[in-house]
Amino acid sequence: MDQQKVLVALEDVSTYFTVSGGMLRGKRTVKAVDGVSLEIREGETLGLVGESGCGKSTLGRTIVRLNEPTAGRILFEGKDVTELKGEALAQFRRETQMIFQDPYASLDPRMTIGEIIREPMVIHGLYGTEKQREEKVVELLQTVGLKPDHIRRYPHEFSGGQRQRISIARTLALQPKFIICDEPISALDVSIQAQIINILKRIQRETGIAYLFIAHDLSMVKHISHRIAVMYLGHIVEVGESDTIYRTPMHPYTKALLSAIPIPDPIRGKNRHRIPLGGEIPSPIDPPAGCPFCTRCPDAEERCFTQRPQLSQRGDRAVACFALEE
Amino acid sequence: MTEQQIPVDRIPDELFQKLDDSEKNNEFLAMESKTYVQDAWNHFKKNKLALISLLFLAVMVVLAIIVPMVSPYTYDGQDLSLRNAMPGLDHLLGTDKFGRDILVRLMYGARISLSVGFAAAVINLCIGVVYGGICGYFGGKLDMVLMRIADIIYSIPSMLYVIMVMLIFGSNIFSVLLAISVSGWIGMARQVRTQVMSLKEREYAQAARVMGASHKRILFQHLIVNSMGPIIVNTTLMVPEAIFTEAFLAFVGVGISIPQSSWGTMANEARSLIQTYPIQMLWPVLAISLTMLSLNFIGDGLNEALDPRKH
Numbered sequence A: 001m002d003q004q005k006v007l008v009a010l011e012d013v014s015t016y017f018t019v020s021g022g023m024l025r026g027k028r029t030v031k032a033v034d035g036v037s038l039e040i041r042e043g044e045t046l047g048l049v050g051e052s053g054c055g056k057s058t059l060g061r062t063i064v065r066l067n068e069p070t071a072g073r074i075l076f077e078g079k080d081v082t083e084l085k086g087e088a089l090a091q092f093r094r095e096t097q098m099i100f101q102d103p104y105a106s107l108d109p110r111m112t113i114g115e116i117i118r119e120p121m122v123i124h125g126l127y128g129t130e131k132q133r134e135e136k137v138v139e140l141l142q143t144v145g146l147k148p149d150h151i152r153r154y155p156h157e158f159s160g161g162q163r164q165r166i167s168i169a170r171t172l173a174l175q176p177k178f179i180i181c182d183e184p185i186s187a188l189d190v191s192i193q194a195q196i197i198n199i200l201k202r203i204q205r206e207t208g209i210a211y212l213f214i215a216h217d218l219s220m221v222k223h224i225s226h227r228i229a230v231m232y233l234g235h236i237v238e239v240g241e242s243d244t245i246y247r248t249p250m251h252p253y254t255k256a257l258l259s260a261i262p263i264p265d266p267i268r269g270k271n272r273h274r275i276p277l278g279g280e281i282p283s284p285i286d287p288p289a290g291c292p293f294c295t296r297c298p299d300a301e302e303r304c305f306t307q308r309p310q311l312s313q314r315g316d317r318a319v320a321c322f323a324l325e326e
Numbered sequence B: 001m002t003e004q005q006i007p008v009d010r011i012p013d014e015l016f017q018k019l020d021d022s023e024k025n026n027e028f029l030a031m032e033s034k035t036y037v038q039d040a041w042n043h044f045k046k047n048k049l050a051l052i053s054l055l056f057l058a059v060m061v062v063l064a065i066i067v068p069m070v071s072p073y074t075y076d077g078q079d080l081s082l083r084n085a086m087p088g089l090d091h092l093l094g095t096d097k098f099g100r101d102i103l104v105r106l107m108y109g110a111r112i113s114l115s116v117g118f119a120a121a122v123i124n125l126c127i128g129v130v131y132g133g134i135c136g137y138f139g140g141k142l143d144m145v146l147m148r149i150a151d152i153i154y155s156i157p158s159m160l161y162v163i164m165v166m167l168i169f170g171s172n173i174f175s176v177l178l179a180i181s182v183s184g185w186i187g188m189a190r191q192v193r194t195q196v197m198s199l200k201e202r203e204y205a206q207a208a209r210v211m212g213a214s215h216k217r218i219l220f221q222h223l224i225v226n227s228m229g230p231i232i233v234n235t236t237l238m239v240p241e242a243i244f245t246e247a248f249l250a251f252v253g254v255g256i257s258i259p260q261s262s263w264g265t266m267a268n269e270a271r272s273l274i275q276t277y278p279i280q281m282l283w284p285v286l287a288i289s290l291t292m293l294s295l296n297f298i299g300d301g302l303n304e305a306l307d308p309r310k311h
């Protein structure tokens, strides 16, 4: 994997929101994403995992410029995406796409499936004539396992899993190099989750697309990710190869997340003890001064409450924890 | 998905049940494909009051077009030998104090009243949708400034606009339209703004942005189209409002000039005869109220038919 080219690079990216905290408190800052550095390589899937509210969606939305970063740089193929304009921006819009969590909200209810999948082609003037576009739509429907005669139907006639397929077909219309999948399977039945994962994996094999695959628990990214990044309260606390993270998690938060997954294997399951995650995730409005995880960490020391550990390379992965530094 | 899930391979066999055939292809719903418009029409038809109102309005429009064309009388033709006639075979609704045929005048008035009503609604629709759409979509400072301007326009009494417009452009039907439209679009703008503000956060609007759609495309092809239900309802309700304003202006003597007729001027002229020939007041008042009533019923019907949540 290491020799693969870096497609997307985040350098110390922060995205803050300003919210009004009511009459007396005035404006307050929500540090949704706070100093994140990450790399996504060509053709790979990076799983991004963390509890609800830790800033996963915001990070994804910042990459595709739905949110403006407060600080830091986002490079797509070496170019700073916040500075793109004109034709370069249009090209960026073709090459990066996003699939959203809620399959019921991500398709315009007043458009037919054909119109929905055709729209990106119309916007970018792809595939020439109407007839060629229609053919392409049919081809895309088949790629995601839907029938050509669905073309004239409306989104409300489809189930969640089918709508997510339609979303995938829509992103593929632009032949992107990179798709952000923001919890695309969280809203679906367990039996249908696997189907969607398999479609995404097949498409990756055939076209070499890179994914940023967001999920809130490790079991969901297991089958698709090459590498995994664990996020907590706006920070990345551990990144590494998928296997490494699963076999030997190092950060206390990763360990806790991993221990929460029910394991089908009874032998391994017995030997394993669950690490309880006590307490609530702190609010991103006033995060702890030191390590973001210090309030819930079983091994927190004194300095964890005052200093912030940096993400640093520990053998085959990067991890942000004082206890692991010598 | 906060609840703990048992992995499929750990569920004991006895918990599985055999699917009966009816559930087999559940993923592929065999629902009949109906377009939004068909669906709405089917629901509208069920509302009898709205349907009758629509019929009434259609008949009114047709009569307004053909009656003045085929009638032997004209709206200004006086017959001084036949003043204040009661309804009869010659004059179906009777004649007024100048011996003019009331039916022709009423239908000629319908042309004016209905055109003013619909034209005002269309003008307010266009301005309101664009103005409110821009405010709601872009938000921020632009929205603040534009909405404050709208508030100011709205806060000035509309009679002031009427007087100003009449002074500058004279007393005619276009002045009436202009006077109604100066502030008439603001309600629509406010409603569209609220709609667009909430819809722009929907994921399909975000998806459109990610795929590179222009602001214009997102606003008009996605957000406005999806606000169409409330917009149409609001437009329907603006028609009777404009008809009433025109009638009111005509009644107090501003607006279209004699001998042309609108429902308001007819009511005005019948005022002096209210003691002796009250029936002459009845016709325009009936026309105004029935038209307003039926447009309101149609608005209500559309409100229900166009909102899938109410089905």
Ligand SMILES: Nc1ncnc2c1ncn2[C@@H]1O[C@H](COP(=O)(O)OP(=O)(O)OP(=O)(O)O)[C@@H](O)[C@H]1O
Residues within 6 Å of the ligand: A017, A018, A019, A030, A031, A032, A050, A051, A052, A053, A054, A055, A056, A057, A058, A059, A216, A284
């Ligand atoms: N537009 C916004 N304005 C203010 N705060 C926001 C905004 N968007 C997100 N936030 C806040 O930023 C934090 C991170 O939100 P985000 O949606 O990125 O989390 P997430 O990890 O995707 O959670 P989930 O698993 O629930 O989707 C949350 O506290 C959220 O309330």
Ligand SMILES: [Mg+2]
Residues within 6 Å of the ligand: A056, A057, A058, A182, A183
């Ligand atoms: Mg999210």
